[in-house]
Amino acid sequence: QVQLVESGGGLVQAGDSLRLSCAASGDTFANYAVAWFRQAPGKEREFVAFTSSGSSYADSVKGRFTISRDNAKNTVWLQMNRLKPEDTAVYYCAAYAASSFRWSWTRAASYDYWGRGTQVTVSS
Numbered sequence: 001q002v003q004l005v006e007s008g009g010g011l012v013q014a015g016d017s018l019r020l021s022c023a024a025s026g027d028t029f030a031n032y033a034v035a036w037f038r039q040a041p042g043k044e045r046e047f048v049a050f051t052s053s054g055s056s057y058a059d060s061v062k063g064r065f066t067i068s069r070d071n072a073k074n075t076v077w078l079q080m081n082r083l084k085p086e087d088t089a090v091y092y093c094a095a096y097a098a099s100s101f102r103w104s105w106t107r108a109a110s111y112d113y114w115g116r117g118t119q120v121t122v123s124s
Contacts, residue, residue, distance in 0.1 A: 002026040002113050004093045009118030012083055020078040020118060022093030030071035033098045036078045037108055038089035038120075045092070047106040049078060052098050056105065061087075083122045090117040 008020040022034065033052035039045040049067040050056045057065060061080075069076040076093060094111035096102060102110040 002029065002032055002095055004095060004113055004115035006091060006093050006115040006118040009091060009120045011121045011123065014084055014122055014124050016083050016122070017079070017081045018083065018120060020080065020091055020093075020120070022076040022078075022115060024074040024076075024095070029069075029074040031098055032095040032113075033102075033105060034067075034069065034076045034093065034095045035105060035111065036067065036076075037092045037094055038087075039092070039117075040089040043089075045108045047108070048091070050105045051076060052105070058106075080120070083120075085122045085124045088120060088122050090119050092117045 002024045003026050005023045035050040036048040037045050038048050047058050048061055049065055051067045051069050055067050064082045066079040093115040095113045096111050
């Protein structure tokens, strides 16, 4: 098992940048696939970015967001550039054991472990 804690959210203006962090503890972090999801008020939780052996992004953030990880530091980051008001949401870090099969890494139901989230608010 892993425990995940997000940090780095805040209130920024459109066009600004933020870097979110997801710190893991517990099991060997390198054994886990990790993703960022977000949930805006009144909306479904949606996939943002994924990292395991490679990385993948939602179309809405491609070219603006970058996911990275340092297994030695048990940390995954989400660098968010050129932020837009529509990026406003609570951002969650999620993980599952990379050795297990999942039909899709973009579905929230595929993930076994979740952090509590960090709020990102982008003003226009």
